[in-house]
Amino acid sequence: MLNANGLSCERGDRQLFAGLSLALEAGGLARLLGANGSGKTSLLRILAGLTRPAAGEVRWRGERIGDLAEEYGRELAYIGHAPALKDELTVAENLAFAARLAGIVASGAQLEAALEVLGMATRAALPARVLSQGQKRRVSLARLALPGAPALWLLDEPFAALDEDGIGRVRALTEAHLARGGMLVLTSHQDVPVAAGSIQTVTLGA
Amino acid sequence: MTAAFAAVLRRDLLVALRRKGDALNVLIFFVIVASLFPLGTGAEPGQLRTMAAGVIWVGALLAALLSLPRLFAADLADGTLEQMLVSAQPLPAVVAAKVAAHWLSTGLPLALIAPVLGLQYGLPSDALLVLLGAVLLGTPVLSLVGAAGAALTLGVRGAGVLTGLLVLPLCVPALVFGAGALTASLSGLAPGPHLSLLGALLAVSLPLGLWAACAALRVALD
Secondary structure (H helix, E strand, O other): OEEEEEEEEEEOOEEEEEEEEEEEOOOEEEEEEOOOOOOHHHHHHHHHOOOOOOEEEEEEOOEEHHHHOHHHHHOEEEEOOOOOOOOOOEHHHHHHHHHHHOOOOOOHHHHHHHHHHOOOHHHOOOEHHHOOHHHHHHHHHHHHHOOOOOOEEEEEOOOOOOOHHHHHHHHHHHHHHHHOOOEEEEEOOOOOOOOOOEEEEEEOOO | OHHHHHHHHHHHHHHHHHOHHHHHHHHHHHHHHHHHHHHHHOOOHHHHHHHHHHHHHHHHHHHHHHHOOHHHHHHHHHOHHHHHHOOOOOHHHHHHHHHHHHHHHHHHHHHHHHHHHHHHOOOOHHHHHHHHHHHHHHHHHHHHHHHHHHHHOOOOOOHHHHHHHHHHHHOHHHHHHHHHHHHHHHOOOOOHHHHHHHHHHHHHHHHHHHHHHHHHHHHHOO
16 A cells, blocks of 8 residues: 655755565554654655655555655544644644645544543543643644544654553554554654554664 | 645735734734824825825835744744645645635734825825725735745845845736826826736746745745
């Protein structure tokens, strides 16, 4: 499904990685490991189609992601470092907007159910401004719990800033996704065990 | 596509509504700039009438410029811009919605207050209508050209000044035709041709501005 061949990435004059390949099938999990600055986020951004690799290509269902454009976007959920929440909007409004951007039309009850999966339903009416880092992360991850969530998840440090309860919820969410045949690429410094049919580890900067 | 346009437009207007200060600052800036000129040049009615067109247009241009840095920078900082680029929606629809929201929250108020400032310069009522029409046609051009400029300078230090240096020269045609329409009307000529040219300018800058802004955003986030 997701195939990356011979990827290399340069930032400034420095080469972060070269000749990196990755293949992910339904239900597969890829963990990206490496020290700070080893290119984990850059690799995720390349897989999301945000950054163009210096060499190599990424294919989704056999087609280059550059040619697929929004079609790839429909099957992809990329959640980066920034929570992508507007301070001025409430938690529910932020989630509704994120859903529409992903092409999902969700009802109020579905939005609330998704927030409940991350334990944020009681905060639905609060402006995002007053949330803590961990709560913001929960809200930005809540769109993964909406019905019709995409097949491929690219998550950058999904467990960062989360407490034990949050880590458990996100872990359950990702495991359910993998069990349904979804695909997941994640970077994480915490050693959170996520169960999957096939797990591959990509170590960068080695 | 229309759903994406509506969703982004709605969100940006909601944000603008909850941050009224931003739009209000632009409007107050415009009023102050336009009010300073008579204080500096003296309040001789004939002289005021001849310079009204230029002063109001330059004031609107500078005021619109003031609001540009936030157009994409806020979305870049909180990560929503990234989400828009990887989303299931076509980027031009998203950018078009952002430009539309920018125009509704800054350009439209500027256009509506321009005739009031025109009164201050002693413009006759038919000239006030021409002024309103010209600013209504001209401010979307500023928003479109400005969006391209703001996207090009995204993430650059001193982006505000740089956006001005990029955008102001490109806004010269809008200034010339916009002020021209008013001058023509004041000297008893038909303002129609100038307004038509402004409309044509808008028709040209719509695809070009969106295209340039989309291309610049992809580069900025690479």
